[in-house]
Amino acid sequence: MNLRYLRSELYYQKRRTLAAVMGLSIGIALLIVLNALSMAYRRAARVPLQEIGADVTVQRSGNVPKDLTGAVFPCSAVTIRDEEVKKIETLPGVRGIGRAVLLWVFDSNRAWIVLGVEQQNSVGPSILRHSVIEGRFFEEGKPEALVEVSYARQFGIKVGDTISLAKRDYPVLGIVDASRAAKIAVGNVYLPLSEAQRLAASSGQVQAVSPFNPADVNLLFIKADEERIPELSSALRTIMGKNATIGTPDSFLKLLGSLFALSDKFTLAASLIAILVAILISFKTMAGNITERAREIGVLKAVGWINRNVVTQLLAESVTECLMAGFLGLLMALVAAYGLSFMNVNIPIPWEMSPRPHFLPGGGDQIFKTLRLPVHVPWTLASFAVLLSVVIGGLTGALLGRNISKIKPSEVLRHE
Amino acid sequence: MNNGTILRGTDLNKRYGDLEVVRGVSLSIDVGEFVCLTGKSGSGKTTLLSLLSGLEHPTSGHVELDGKDITSATEDELALFRRENVGFIFQSFNLIPTLSAWENVALPLFPVKMPGEERKRGATDLLKRMELGPRLDHLPSALSGGEKQRVAIARALVTHPKVLFADEPTGNLDSATGDAVLDILKALHIQERLAILMVTHDEDLAKSADRIIRMQDGEVMS
Numbered sequence: 001m002n003l004r005y006l007r008s009e010l011y012y013q014k015r016r017t018l019a020a021v022m023g024l025s026i027g028i029a030l031l032i033v034l035n036a037l038s039m040a041y042r043r044a045a046r047v048p049l050q051e052i053g054a055d056v057t058v059q060r061s062g063n064v065p066k067d068l069t070g071a072v073f074p075c076s077a078v079t080i081r082d083e084e085v086k087k088i089e090t091l092p093g094v095r096g097i098g099r100a101v102l103l104w105v106f107d108s109n110r111a112w113i114v115l116g117v118e119q120q121n122s123v124g125p126s127i128l129r130h131s132v133i134e135g136r137f138f139e140e141g142k143p144e145a146l147v148e149v150s151y152a153r154q155f156g157i158k159v160g161d162t163i164s165l166a167k168r169d170y171p172v173l174g175i176v177d178a179s180r181a182a183k184i185a186v187g188n189v190y191l192p193l194s195e196a197q198r199l200a201a202s203s204g205q206v207q208a209v210s211p212f213n214p215a216d217v218n219l220l221f222i223k224a225d226e227e228r229i230p231e232l233s234s235a236l237r238t239i240m241g242k243n244a245t246i247g248t249p250d251s252f253l254k255l256l257g258s259l260f261a262l263s264d265k266f267t268l269a270a271s272l273i274a275i276l277v278a279i280l281i282s283f284k285t286m287a288g289n290i291t292e293r294a295r296e297i298g299v300l301k302a303v304g305w306i307n308r309n310v311v312t313q314l315l316a317e318s319v320t321e322c323l324m325a326g327f328l329g330l331l332m333a334l335v336a337a338y339g340l341s342f343m344n345v346n347i348p349i350p351w352e353m354s355p356r357p358h359f360l361p362g363g364g365d366q367i368f369k370t371l372r373l374p375v376h377v378p379w380t381l382a383s384f385a386v387l388l389s390v391v392i393g394g395l396t397g398a399l400l401g402r403n404i405s406k407i408k409p410s411e412v413l414r415h416e
Numbered sequence: 417m418n419n420g421t422i423l424r425g426t427d428l429n430k431r432y433g434d435l436e437v438v439r440g441v442s443l444s445i446d447v448g449e450f451v452c453l454t455g456k457s458g459s460g461k462t463t464l465l466s467l468l469s470g471l472e473h474p475t476s477g478h479v480e481l482d483g484k485d486i487t488s489a490t491e492d493e494l495a496l497f498r499r500e501n502v503g504f505i506f507q508s509f510n511l512i513p514t515l516s517a518w519e520n521v522a523l524p525l526f527p528v529k530m531p532g533e534e535r536k537r538g539a540t541d542l543l544k545r546m547e548l549g550p551r552l553d554h555l556p557s558a559l560s561g562g563e564k565q566r567v568a569i570a571r572a573l574v575t576h577p578k579v580l581f582a583d584e585p586t587g588n589l590d591s592a593t594g595d596a597v598l599d600i601l602k603a604l605h606i607q608e609r610l611a612i613l614m615v616t617h618d619e620d621l622a623k624s625a626d627r628i629i630r631m632q633d634g635e636v637m638s
Contacts, residue, residue, distance in 0.1 A: 304499020
C-alpha cells in the first residue's frame, strides 16, 4: 500500500471522496442518534424512581374505603405485610429497601396526604431530609411532623405550630420543598414511619379494607441490580399476588409512548436499517468509484502490480474513507445530540403512584415529571460506530478490490 | 533461443469466441532491435503486442522473453514478469490523474520494497533526461500531450526493462510532438540497445524502425 498514492487519490478526487464519506457518515450519524435517543428515553424513564433513590416501587391495590373519614388507604396502596417485606429483602438483586406508609386523612375541615417516612434510609422517601428548607428533619421515635411548603403556605402553617391529624397532635418541626425532588412518594405532611403505622393500625377504615399491623407498610421502594430488575419484578409478583403494582423504569418507559421508548426491538430494527443503508450507500458509491477507475487498475496491473497490491491499495482507500465517514458521522451525531438535549420530555406518573386523591379538585389530572431529554453519546456507542465504519470500509474495499483486481489489463487498455 | 534474441513468439493464436484475431504468428526480436508492427485497424497488431508483452495469454502458441516461457504463467506471475522485463507506452498515455509526474513515473516501483528517496531519485532522474525537470510535481492535467507521453516513456523505463512495447505512441500527438517522441525512442534504442516493438498504422513512422512487420487479418504478411 502506497500512502502517497492513497493521499493523492483522496485529495484530488474530492467529489468522489466526499460522496463516499458523506453517504456513509449520514448512516453512521443516524445509527448513533437513534441509539442515543433510545438510551436518553431509558435514562429519562429512570428519573422518577431515581429521585427517591429506588429502581422499583411496590404497591398493592385494594378496595375503596366505605367512608372517607379519618385515616384511609388510597385504593392503589393497601397493606404490604411485614413478612412479605422480609421475603422481598432476601430476593436476588435486591440491594436495599425503603418503606413508607401513605395515608389520606380526612378531618372535618381539611384533607391531608400523609406520608410516613423512615428516619434514615438512602432508599425511599426519607431522602426528603435533603429537601427540608426550614426547621429540621425528624428525630427518631418522636411524634413530629414536616409540612410541604405549598401546603404550609396555603394554610399558613409555620414551624413550631401544632397540627392535628386523625385526632392526634403533631408539632411542626420543619417545612419541606419536595416539588423539585420527586413526583412520587410525596405528601402534604410527613410523619415518622412508626407514627404513620400507628395511625393506620388504629384506623377502623384502614382495617376494614385491609388488615394492618403496626409493622406493616403500604409502599415499598427497592434499590436493585439493574440487570436483575425483570427477574425481580416477576418474583415480586409471585410474593405480592395479582393485585401488585410493580413500578420499574420499563413501566415508565411504556407510558412515555415514544417510538424510541416503546421497545428495544424498534431501536434494534432502526439501527439495523441505518447500518444497512450505510453499507449500501458505501458499497454503491465505492462500487461506482472503482468502476470509474477500471482503466487505472488496468494500468497498475500492466506496469506490474499484482492482485494483492491492487486489493491492498483499494482496501486502504476504502478504510480511510470509511474512517473519515465514521468520525464525520460521530461529529454530526454529537451536534444532533446537543440539539436534542434541549428537548423536554414529560414522563407521566401512573395514577397508582400519584399520592393525590383523584376525586379531589385537580386530583385526577395527569402528573408529569418534566425534564430535559438526557441525550448523550457514550464513548462505547461512539467507538462502536467508528469501528463499524472501519469494518464496513474493510469489507467493501476487500470485496470490491478483489473483484476489480481480477480485471485483465488488456481488456481495459485495448479500447483506446 | 539464440544469444541475440530477446523476444520470441511461436505459432501464436488468439481467439475471442468465434473470432480469430491472431492466427499462427511466429516472430522474434533481437536485443537492441527496433521493430515496427504495422497494419490496418483490426488487423490484430495490438492483440499481438498484448500476447508478446504478457498482457494476455495466447489461445495457443508460446511466448519466450529473455529465455523464459511465459505462456503458462498466472496473472500475478505475469504482472511480476512485466514489472521486471517490459515497459509500456500507450496511445492515450494512461497516466494516473491524481499522481504528479514523478509519482506516475515511480508507479511501477510503488509495490517494491525500497527506500522512498531512492524511488523518487530514479523517477526524477528519468524525467530530467526527458527534459521534464521543471515539471516533476505537476499533475498530468497540467502537462501537454508531448509532456504526458514523455512521462509515460519515463514510467516505462523506470524498471530498466529489456523490451519496450509502444502501442501507437504518437497517435494522440501532433506531428512535431510525435516526431520528438519518436526521436526519444530512437535514442533509447541506439544509446541503450533497448529492444522496442512499436505498433503503428503510420507507414512513414514505421520507416524509422530496423524492421517492419506487416499484419493483415491476424497474420504476419512480411
